[in-house]
Amino acid sequence: MFQQFITSVLESIINQALSLDIDLLAKTNNLVDKRLTLHLAELGFPLSFVMQNSTINVLACEFDQCEIFTDVKTLRDISQSAQLTELIKSGKLDVKGDLQVAQAYSSFANQLELDWQTKLASHIGDYGVYKLTQFGALVKTKATFAQQQIKQDSSEWLLHEKNIIATKSHLSQFNKQVLDVVNKTDKLEARLHNLLANITT
Amino acid sequence: MSTNDHNTTDFGFKTVAKQEKENLVAGVFHSVAQQYDVMNDVMSFGIHRLWKRFTIDASGVRPGNKVLDLAGGTGDLTAKFSQLVGKDGQVVLADINSSMLKVGRDKLRDRGVVGNVKYVQANAEALPFEENSFDIITIAFGLRNVTDKDAALRSMYSVLKPGGRLLVLEFSKPEHELLNKAYDFYSFNILPKMGELIAKDGDSYQYLAESIRMHPDQETLKSMMDNAGFEQTSYHNLTGGIVALHKGYKF
Numbered sequence: 001m002f003q004q005f006i007t008s009v010l011e012s013i014i015n016q017a018l019s020l021d022i023d024l025l026a027k028t029n030n031l032v033d034k035r036l037t038l039h040l041a042e043l044g045f046p047l048s049f050v051m052q053n054s055t056i057n058v059l060a061c062e063f064d065q066c067e068i069f070t071d072v073k074t075l076r077d078i079s080q081s082a083q084l085t086e087l088i089k090s091g092k093l094d095v096k097g098d099l100q101v102a103q104a105y106s107s108f109a110n111q112l113e114l115d116w117q118t119k120l121a122s123h124i125g126d127y128g129v130y131k132l133t134q135f136g137a138l139v140k141t142k143a144t145f146a147q148q149q150i151k152q153d154s155s156e157w158l159l160h161e162k163n164i165i166a167t168k169s170h171l172s173q174f175n176k177q178v179l180d181v182v183n184k185t186d187k188l189e190a191r192l193h194n195l196l197a198n199i200t201t
Numbered sequence: 202m203s204t205n206d207h208n209t210t211d212f213g214f215k216t217v218a219k220q221e222k223e224n225l226v227a228g229v230f231h232s233v234a235q236q237y238d239v240m241n242d243v244m245s246f247g248i249h250r251l252w253k254r255f256t257i258d259a260s261g262v263r264p265g266n267k268v269l270d271l272a273g274g275t276g277d278l279t280a281k282f283s284q285l286v287g288k289d290g291q292v293v294l295a296d297i298n299s300s301m302l303k304v305g306r307d308k309l310r311d312r313g314v315v316g317n318v319k320y321v322q323a324n325a326e327a328l329p330f331e332e333n334s335f336d337i338i339t340i341a342f343g344l345r346n347v348t349d350k351d352a353a354l355r356s357m358y359s360v361l362k363p364g365g366r367l368l369v370l371e372f373s374k375p376e377h378e379l380l381n382k383a384y385d386f387y388s389f390n391i392l393p394k395m396g397e398l399i400a401k402d403g404d405s406y407q408y409l410a411e412s413i414r415m416h417p418d419q420e421t422l423k424s425m426m427d428n429a430g431f432e433q434t435s436y437h438n439l440t441g442g443i444v445a446l447h448k449g450y451k452f
Contacts (some may be wrong), residue, residue, distance in 0.1 A: 001248075001251045001252070001254075001255055001439060001440070003258070004251040004254040004255050004258065005251060007254065007258075008250065008251065008254060032287070033264050033287050035264075050284065050285060052284040052285070052287065053284065053313065055284065057281070057284050057285060059254075059257065059258055059285075060254075060258045061258040061259075061261070063263075
């Protein structure tokens with residue numbers, strides 16, 4: 001019953017998120033009676049999505065209307081329904097059944113506008129939401145900066161402290177040395193040919 | 202289920218006249234109807250919701266299907282089926298107990314589940330529907346309360362369409378002895394006290410524990426379904442066999 005636990009949690013999370021969209025009913029009209037089955041390589045059982053009355057039902061069974069075979073990483077890469085065709089051509093995604101159902105769900109996901117701010121404001125007030133949004137932006141900026149710094153510092157460390165990575169000047173010096181050896185070898189080979197020629201005559 | 206003679210049957214561990222059982226069971230469910238959902242969550246720690254989800258997943262329901270949710274009570278399965286059969290399908294919530302039916306109808310209507318749901322007070326032993334009417338019949342935690350289970354299974358077979366399937370979700374016999382002992386302790390010592398505390402009715406939950414022990418085990422129920430005419434019957438144990446989902450087809 002692990003599958004049912006997963007579908008139960010997913011269904012709850014998705015529907016709570018959907019309730020934050022202010023124009024949900026209009027957006028879900030296109031999905032009524034459209035059943036999408038997702039076969040994710042990491043999961044081991046199918047996940048089916050059925051939209052009815054602005055509520056998503058998530059089931060651990062399969063329907064043959066539209067089945068998508070893919071993995072989690074590729075799913076994250078889908079941001080537009082036009083990408084579906086590209087991903088199918090590249091072999092990262094396989095669709096059985098009605099492609100329009102997959103496009104309809106993809107289009108729906110892109111149209112969502114989750115107004116979490118209004119929902120949160122009812123609990124902590126507008127000023128609270130404003131400060132939280134500012135704080136969130138500040139944390140994101142600092143985290144991005146920290147990530148860049150760490151990347152830069154670790155490159156410097158590998159290069160100068162541990163000498164694991166060779167610099168450009170080291171590489172060009174090495175290449176010059178290799179060329180010198182090649183030239184010397186060519187000269188030696190020429191002298192050997194001359195000597196052999198003299199011996200045979 | 203054990204009977205002393207043709208005119209008696211079990212009501213939990215007691216032996217009663219067959220005509221009496223229906224009234225006794227009715228009394229139980231009239232009493233527990235209002236707290237039925239809360240008690241289900243408390244007694245099973247919410248796991249009953251997963252058992253019911255498993256049943257839905259196993260049903261193979263499609264848009265446009267006609268579903269009979271027998272002993273549907275407070276409508277857990279009906280609510281989900283209503284979403285899945287769509288506007289062209291239909292779900293009939295049938296229960297012999299008017300109090301349970303009322304609670305179910307009020308709950309579903311409050312949740313906006315309307316349009317493709319019908320409510321019928323009906324006895325599972327003699328279903329008031331035409332033959333070959335339904336694509337799917339489910340009976341969740343209701344069969345053990347039926348006086349004549351064989352008659353009920355035959356009636357269900359009759360109203361199922363060819364190609365249709367019956368799903369019986371019911372308490373059954375745990376697979377392992379240790380689990381069985383723990384389950385016995387929990388059923389007979391904890392449940393009635395929970396019933397007394399929450400539903401103010403310890404006796405009804407004593408009946409619950411006893412009726413589970415009197416219900417046929419997995420293989421026996423499978424045979425009963427075979428005898429009623431069902432084919433390709435099978436069962437799947439859930440939570441170590443505490444609950445089993447039996448499935449059978451009409452061809």
